[in-house]
Amino acid sequence: MTLKNLIKLDFYAMKPLAKLMICFLVIPIILGIIVNLGVSIMVTLTFVVFMLNMIFSISEKSHFHKLYGVLPIKKSTSVLSRYLFSLIIVALTAIVSFILYIILSLILNGKMNWIHGISFLTISIVIALFFISIQYPFYFKFEYSKATIMSILPYIICFAIGAPLFQYLMQNNHFASQVMKLISYFQSHVSVLVILGIVISVVMVSTSYLLSLKIQKKEF
């Protein structure tokens, strides 16, 4: 019951932002029509994850650390509830964006490419959960403004080093052909991609949760 109530509390906390979040969903729809329907799923989920970070700002501004001390709850439950709240939002957004994908596919192309859709949905969910897993321990450790800056650092490092490195490696014909082989393998074995996505997501989120829990025990 406590866990359910804490998740509900997060929903209430985000309630004032709900209209804004729904309005912003128009952007990925437009992107989907103009650029790529798969990209629209990815953009929607990534956008929602970054909006989700606002819950930490709202909690901080509203002195929720005091509220958690007042309420009859176990210390650690507030961390678990925050992760579960985020996973519920990601799941709901994934469902909505996939429904939009189906509708737009039928309207624009007259048919539905399931393999393309499920592949993009899986990758988008993994990316969204990757963002959550990286960012949340920072938000549990530091105040919002500091955590926002620090949680972006891994991505900057990733893109500054990872992107040029990947580009460099792709110049190597052997590496490039292996990458293409891997992509075509996953295209023909979507179920493997989905299972791999689930395994990676579970490992990332669990590790992040345990880290946040450890941080919270010291900071609470």
Place this chain on the structure above:
Amino acid sequence: MNQNILEIKNLTKEFDNFKLDNVSFHLPTGYIMGLVGKNGAGKTTTIKLILELLEKDQGVIQVFGQNIIQHYDLKQDIAVVFDEVFFVEDWKISDVEAAISPFYINWDTHIFQNYLKQFHLPTQQKIKALSRGMKMKLMLAVALSHKARLLILDEPTSGLDPVARDELLDILLHYIEDEQNSVLFSTHITSDLDKIADFLTILDNGNIFFTGYKDELFEKYCIVKGGIDNLNQDIEKYLMGIQKNSTGFSALLDVKNMKYMNGHMVIEEATIDDILIHINHMEGE
């Protein structure tokens, strides 16, 4: 039934620049205890430790005779009012009840609605539109709506006008009427405590200076005043927190040492403020 609703023994918490040192006191059921001390004396730290907002280094905190760390459900019977609201500013008052009430088994909507009416708080008003006094009343309405047996208040009256403060004090007196409820009231507006507190705990730089019945404090200490020329080493050793100025001195005196004062000095009853001021002067001695 346990006679003490709250019992604190040897509570210690050390920070880089402050130490709450071996704090012990108890609050019997059915009474109001004032927790006083200057800013930074350790009042809020003590309350945070009771609520587990901070982790203690040493000591025992028992609420209703049980260790609060092992029984977080005890908080069903604890209500807290802090000096700032812990609700989302964009919430309406109706949202507060919807978000908070599910946590409490004994939440009573009728009591909450009655308090809203009594405090003239409109349910559709957003929290950010409320004045400081109204926010405090909302916190109090929430705190009193789940039939808690221990009410903890951390500086609730700072920033409130005298009328609002008086209303609050009336509510607290009504709250303890059934002799089952108790209040721990941290404040530096000591006139509030003169009116309603049965017990006092005075904190001085993380240490207990006094804990017990309020009347015992006034029976134990008095204020002595006189000219500077009345002071000498023999007398000064009995005085605490001597405050000197061009016209004379004043100091805190243990009543048992009154016999050592001479006839040129004036002895007066001490107020809580007097005691706090002179405790502050003791630091340099």
